[in-house]
Amino acid sequence: MQLLINPSDELPIYRQIMRQITEAIAGGRLKSGDKLTSHRELSEQLVIAPLTVKKAYDELEALGFIETQRGRGTFVCATLPQPNLEKQIGQIQAAARKLLSQAYLAGLGFPDVVKALEQADRELTEGPAAPQEKESV
Amino acid sequence: MQLLINPSDELPIYRQIMRQITEAIAGGRLKSGDKLTSHRELSEQLVIAPLTVKKAYDELEALGFIETQRGRGTFVCATLPQPNLEKQIGQIQAAARKLLSQAYLAGLGFPDVVKALEQADRELTEGPAAPQEKESV
């Protein structure tokens, strides 16, 4: 797992970590049972405080994506959470609306957004080509 | 303009207001020259502190979406900001990746996401059917 974090991003570092790991799972680059880098080692790689990585791991565990075995490490769960579909769909609708309004305000059209999605699909599968971008409205 | 805010949402209230107004502009429900509800009146409608609405308006003004005319009120700008396209495209890519990973983790596929986009397009045009959803990863 190669992660990229951007300390000056508006999104908190622990969230950047969470997002990149869930994206790796969504894209199939992390599979059930895979061992994650220990939070200490990852904190050294990323040059951030161990607690920051730990917080990301803790939240991912609470969400059911990963589980820890004391003394052994942290692993991608065998059975990923099958979240409340209704809630999820609400969130997905919200994300879709945000994406679309951003695009429209930038003068882009619906087909441009679909192209962006196709690009995103490639990135999920192959790993990000570029660093995380800043959030906006 | 009917706005919906959720005080326990992770997104700050002033951001919720900003987002709903920019979405209304993107969807064509608010057009150049339209007058916005005064921040005083809006704060009463939403039962929140006037300063919170004012902050949303201030930020929207700084971004070039709206402008204040002293003694007359606040209006949607005649010429909307044409933001740095590069930056915007980066953000749109990020939003697309987030949207897609959420959907994949929920077990949905690419076509489902395109359908969600089409639904979002309708909502932008006609106004939201449902309240804003909480952010997630």
Next chain:
Amino acid sequence: MQLLINPSDELPIYRQIMRQITEAIAGGRLKSGDKLTSHRELSEQLVIAPLTVKKAYDELEALGFIETQRGRGTFVCATLPQPNLEKQIGQIQAAARKLLSQAYLAGLGFPDVVKALEQADRELTEGPAAPQEKESV
């Protein structure tokens, strides 16, 4: 809310806080909508680090017992989590088994345990009379 913590207890401090708050909710001493002491103020009262209280609050929020509104405070949720009954029953069975085996090993009988339960019921309703006890096997 008057809380009692015991730093030399085997149970982590943040767990002691969680337990006392959930017990207060279970016993009806804290009701939906009640405002909790801010995590800073509570940390002063208990003479512990603010982060320790915050961790307890964070976990309780993740479990759905309380919710926070930025800048306003933390409140008992209007609708308490109706957790997976199956899981809960499993945990309750485990707790019952633990309780009973402890009692049997101490030479007590089933009726003694029922008496202990009745005493516990009173404590839940009226607030604890004694400090938290140490966990054992």
Next chain:
Amino acid sequence: MQLLINPSDELPIYRQIMRQITEAIAGGRLKSGDKLTSHRELSEQLVIAPLTVKKAYDELEALGFIETQRGRGTFVCATLPQPNLEKQIGQIQAAARKLLSQAYLAGLGFPDVVKALEQADRELTEGPAAPQEKESV
């Protein structure tokens, strides 16, 4: 003795072993003088490190439940420890309070808890029907 361990349980593995053995003693399934599986053999059965089993046995020995006879094996003590009754009663009260608050939060009532106790009594006597459950608040 058939033991069940769950590496991702919050309760340390050596504690899971201790608890299951003390419960077997409390339920009468293990009696004074009975020979325990050797820690070597048990570690193979459970697919865990031998040191982990040894630690459980060591602690049980320190508590006076079992005793090692060099070259012969490990046995349940002839005279079980008669622990400090006061301390025990305090712990039992705490466990009772925890059990009850869990049940109340799950919407169960006092009689349901008594039923759970009766079920627990059967399990202690006949051996567990289900795997150990995860601890919660």
Next chain:
DNA sequence: GTGGTCTAGACCACC
């Protein structure tokens, strides 16, 4: 004043 985030460093329990 409230919560949100982060740091640097420490000690312990577990495997």
Next chain:
DNA sequence: GTGGTCTAGACCACG
């Protein structure tokens, strides 16, 4: 080595 917990202090965003 791993994760679990705690401290003391800091800065920022929000209402």
